[in-house]
Amino acid sequence: MDEVTKRLTEFSKKTIELGELEKLLTPFFQTYETFADRILQFEKENVLIMVRSTGRTTRTPSLALKYRINKSALSGNYHKELQRYRAKLHTAINLDGYYRADPSLWEKHLPYLLKIDRYLKTHGFPTDLVPAPERSYELVEDEKWIDEKGGKELLEKIGLYARLTIIPVSDPLxxxxxxxxxxxxxxxxxxxxxxxxxxxxxxxxxxxxxxxxxxxxxxxxxxxxxxxxxxxxxxxxxxxxxxxxxxxxxxxxxxxxxxxxxxxxxxxxxxxxxxxxxxxxxxxxxxxxxxxxxxxxxxxxxxxxxxxxxxxxxxxxxxxxxxxxxxxxxxxxxxxxxxxxxxx
Incomplete structure (x- = not known):
């Protein structure tokens, strides 16, 4: 999911006026034409549906003055992206939990998932028990990631924590x-x-x-x-x-x-x-x-x-x-x- 689609997904209201849409999305476009082309693409995909009573602009390309945001279509695009990555990533990486999660979580986790995918395809599953910081560095080149930066939760979400033979680092019991x-x-x-x-x-x-x-x-x-x-x-x-x-x-x-x-x-x-x-x-x-x-x-x-x-x-x-x-x-x-x- 790119940043433009993400912004629409996170927009809280069900409808959006063209002025609001420009304010929300124009930072990602250098010209009106490229902005308008993307909005028309969203229209074609039923992501943005024209509110007919408000009409359209006289500019070229012409855009609706108000749109209804079809969040289910946005979800559909998001799910298609998950399906594409399911086919690309290591088969042991379980993405089921992301279908029910906010797309922003997927955006946050994806860079780490790609690193984990690369590790598994290169090395396979480890057989030696090692402390969490060591395994953390092997996976994502950050020794604090598993214990301090949400790595353990991500690995549990995709069903891999127990398979990566990690010794938790904590004070002795x-x-x-x-x-x-x-x-x-x-x-x-x-x-x-x-x-x-x-x-x-x-x-x-x-x-x-x-x-x-x-x-x-x-x-x-x-x-x-x-x-x-x-x-x-x-x-x-x-x-x-x-x-x-x-x-x-x-x-x-x-x-x-x-x-x-x-x-x-x-x-x-x-x-x-x-x-x-x-x-x-x-x-x-x-x-x-x-x-x-x-x-x-x-x-x-x-x-x-x-x-x-x-x-x-x-x-x-x-x-x-x-x-x-x-x-x-x-x-x-x-x-x-x-x-x-x-x-x-």
Missing amino acids: MFAINPLKLNEKEQYHLIVENKTTYQGLLPVLKETDCATLIYGCGKAVVKSIEQFPMQYPISAKHHFLYFGDLDREGLSIWYSLNQKQAARPALPFYQACLKKAPAVGKAYQRSRSVAEDQFLACFSEQQAERIRTMLHDGKYYPQEILKTRELQHIWRGTDWKSLICAKS
Whole structure:
């Protein structure tokens, strides 16, 4: 899609007067004649449809004084372009996601797609695991592209990220291991948001159902959880539980983590918090409704409504509201295996 077609696609109104059209498009044409020829071509393609009641100019070539923009015809041209590139690019590059996306995304991604196409046709798929910056430079000659400039999202969109044997670059995941659970076929892992809670629970790790206690370090766990399979290469079915601050930020962290690695809220800890008076002072936190809705769906209706009201009033429960003895009692005393099975 060229810049002229893109400008028309992005124009917000359904009709456009000739004066507006000239203002929008003449920067791309040196003469009236070349501008008019392109507009007449759009007329021929049914992209621009003359509003008959307004008439036409007396200039040569003559143009309509007002047009209706046929966005579906524009989409048709865009889809034809996608089909042309589908035939040209490496067969492993999946363009299906672009048919439903804004054409501007396609324009933004196309230069990278061409570089990826060249790499695959020259080298094929790699077999060696390498860090993201190294693979990023090989693909597009920019070592920051995958991790910092949207490259990972593009590669996932075209179905290639998993096939390019990339080691994600993030801080190591911090966790303690329960040696008594290493050989179990089903293993349970508790992730806690804050350092204080981690330190409080650590002494009783070997007395629990869990194989590891993971320190989430706030938002950092959303990235560092990617390291888990490499740092803990134990063949088993792994179940993750999460306990964080019961505030909007804590719910948002859980939601982002859950998108990467399924992690159930560790309900007994949260339910123990609800037995206490909440703290005040988080009214400034922004609501993320999808995170709140999915998190609260794990609770009873009564508990969910209580949490929703508390958050609305700017109140919250920090993890530290549970003292060390309470934390340890809950962790040791809960049958986490049965709890997870009951929710499955």
